[in-house]
Each structure stands twice: as structure tokens, then as C-alpha cells.
Amino acid sequence: MKFKPNQTRTYDREGFKRRAACLCFRNEREDEVLLVSSSRNPDQWIVPGGGMEPEEEPCGAAVREVFEEAGVKGKLGRLLGVFENQDRKHRTYVYVLTVTETLDAWEDSVNIGRKREWFPVDEAIRVLQSHKPVHADYLRRLRISRTSTSTNGNLLLPQTSPSTLTPLFR
Numbered sequence: 001m002k003f004k005p006n007q008t009r010t011y012d013r014e015g016f017k018r019r020a021a022c023l024c025f026r027n028e029r030e031d032e033v034l035l036v037s038s039s040r041n042p043d044q045w046i047v048p049g050g051g052m053e054p055e056e057e058p059c060g061a062a063v064r065e066v067f068e069e070a071g072v073k074g075k076l077g078r079l080l081g082v083f084e085n086q087d088r089k090h091r092t093y094v095y096v097l098t099v100t101e102t103l104d105a106w107e108d109s110v111n112i113g114r115k116r117e118w119f120p121v122d123e124a125i126r127v128l129q130s131h132k133p134v135h136a137d138y139l140r141r142l143r144i145s146r147t148s149t150s151t152n153g154n155l156l157l158p159q160t161s162p163s164t165l166t167p168l169f170r
Helices: 060-069 107-112 122-129 134-147
Strands: 018-026 032-035 047-052 073-086 091-100 116-119 154-158 165-167
Touching: 018 060, 018 073, 018 134, 032 060, 032 122, 047 060, 047 134, 060 073, 060 091, 060 107, 073 134, 091 134, 122 134
Parallel strands: 018 091, 073 154
Antiparallel strands: 018 032, 018 047, 032 116, 073 091, 154 165
16 A cells, blocks of 8 residues: 655645546547556556645646656646545546656556556446546546537536536536
């Protein structure tokens, strides 16, 4: 399990933990997404992301987290949305990132043996659905955003479960 000494968690006005993540793509076609092994359950895949540090902007936190967890750098693209997980009391800013550099060894690979792997988007949704349905919803939202330019950057909130997300505003 990943342990970060002296980690300061940040929360918004409603008490939700502030998080940031990136859907990391091999190219601008956005047909292959990079997932990383979970620090809690190394046999399960997740979208790289984590808590925001005090005074950190969401976009900076997203880039930092994917560098630490996935060992990649890239071109930060659009904000896909802000996703809320009621069960875990998280609000996560999710960005799209096109990978331009992949490190052979990176912080989490060295410290905790984290792995990374490219998945076709459909397969990633299937892999994530059972244990990280909110992460699967990031990719579903990506599909919607490709068909409508007015959906980028919406605040998304669950209706009946953490994996059922709808836009709060347009």
C-alpha cells in the first residue's frame, strides 16, 4: 500500500476531498487509455489520480499525480468534468492528457511496484466497472464529450449511485 508521510488532505466547502486525475491517452485519437495498478489491490487497474495539495490548482495536481503514479508526461488537454463519489466523499477533476514521454522507472514503480498498461477504451470500461465504476464513468463521459462540445467542463453529480452521473449545468 502507498504511504505518504505528512500528506495534507484538502477539502471543499461541503467536506468533499479534493482530487484530480487524468485519462492518459497514447495519442490524440483517444482510443487507448493508460491504467495503473491500485496501491491497495495490485491486481486491479485504476485511473491515475489522487488528492490535491494545499494551494494546488486542479490541473497542476492532475499532472503531478500521473507523473508520480504512471510515470508519464504529456500535453494536458480539456477538463472532462468534476466527478463526485458520495460513498467516499470525493470530488475529482478529470482531465484528458496526451502522453508525450514515458519513463522506464518512476516514483511509484520503484517505491511500491506499481504497474501501468495500455487498454482499448472499451476494455478499460469493462475492467474498471466491477471495482471502480466512477472511473469507468470517466471514460463513458469522454464518449459523450466527443459528440457534443458543450459538455466539456460540467460538474457531474450522482443521481442514484456513485456510477450514475449527470451534468449539474450546461
